[in-house]
Amino acid sequence: MAAFGTVFMPQMIQARFSDNAWSETSVVPSDKIELHPGAHVLHYSSTCFEGLKAFRHEDGSIYLFRMDANIARMKQSSALLSLPAFDDAMLKGMIIDIVRQFADETPLPPGSMYIRPTHIGTEAAIGKAAVPSLSSLLYVLLSPVGDYFAGGSTALRILLEENGMRCAPHMGMVKSGGNYASALAPISAAREKYQADQILFCPGGDVQETGAANFILIDGNEIITKALDSTFLHGVTRHSILTIAKDLGMTVTERNFTVDELLERSAKPGTEAALSGTAAVLTPVGTFIHNDKEYKVGNGEAGPTTMRLRQALNDIQWGKAADTHGWLTKVDV
Structure with missing residues (x-):
């Protein structure tokens, strides 16, 4: 199977912002975009994105998982990066329209259709290092996927990094x-030196997140994870797993917790740890x-509570368990 996220549907959907207005959406080839070499995004990183999935149920129907939460987070990211604002309804319509167009390509479980909305500043102005882009491009890519980590549910090797940070604290x-x-760079170095799959960034001993996923510790019937603040990503999958855990009677x-506490608890029999994310599940x-x-x-090894929570989330996504929280949106095809 091709590596996660390397296969794309041949078309995507886009809308452009200029002269204080959004264009109509249009479906275009997904293998290129028109962008000036002086575009704001290329020089000053005015870019944000989201990751969500569409799932095929046994009856052939297609459902989006927690689309509204991803749209809300993307609007927040756009605002914090001073990118042009957009309406929820516009992006929601774009996601549904392009997923509908390629509904037949949505894989059966355990696969899914990964959806990547992206928003970039496009104004050609290399003198705007401290000024927002007045134009932007919003587009939605689709990629049929399997497991993010090649080993599937094989337990990962994680390097604990106390000296470095994933990103600037106010940007997390x-x-x-x-x-x-x-x-x-630090993840690549950890892979080469320690054969680590990821780094868990713990600046000053404060356990935060890895380079691409949130982190949870499971000690008996309790899940411990860092409280939300601006230093790390407020994961939709993280929130979903914590909600399911509460539904199952877990605490x-x-x-905040430290590396010392993490290692102490991890040594206990039955303790588990896991990474959560749209891709990682x-x-x-x-x-x-x-x-x-x-x-x-x-x-x-992979622990029973981790696998139980993963399965409970998958069962909702795949339509095998009741969607009691209203997380699924059906795509009419």
Whole structure:
């Protein structure tokens, strides 16, 4: 199977903002965009994006998962990056229209159609380092996908990094490309030196998130995860998993916690850890690497609570369990 996110549908949908107004949406080829070399996004990183999925149910129907939450977060990211504002209804219509067009290409479970709305500043003005772009492009790409991590539910190896940060603290809650770019070098170094799958950034010992996913610790019937603030991404999957955990009678604790506490709890039998995200879903963590030493999480393998929560989320997405929170939006085809 092709690597996650490397196969695209041949068309995408887009809208352009200029002269204080949005254009009509249009469906165009997805293999290129017209962009001036002086475009604001290329020099000053005025870009944000989202990731959500469409799922095919057993009866052939197509459902979007938590689209409204992703649109709300993208509007927030756009505002924090001073990109032109857009209406919820416009982006919602764009997502539904392009998913409908390629409904027949939506994979059966465990696959899905990954949806990537993207918003970029397009004004050709290299003198605007401290001024927002007055024009922008909003587009939606589609990519049929399987598991994000090649090993599927195989437990990951995670390096704990106390000295570095994923991104600037006030930018953590913005889903912007620059945040991911700033984490690439340390992740690549961790992969080469420690064969780590990801880095869990813990500046000053404060456990935050990895380069591409939120982090949760499971200690018995309790889930522990960092409380929401501006330093890390407010994941939609994170919120979904915590909601499902509460539905299952688990205790959810959102608070700051340290690397020392993390390692102490992880040594206990039955403790589990996992990464959550639209792409990752809920992927188990089996090993922490800290100060050149390795620490197993529980027994070092995928834990039953992690897999139970992952399955519960998938069952809602795939239409095998009741959608009691109104997370699914049907795409009429």
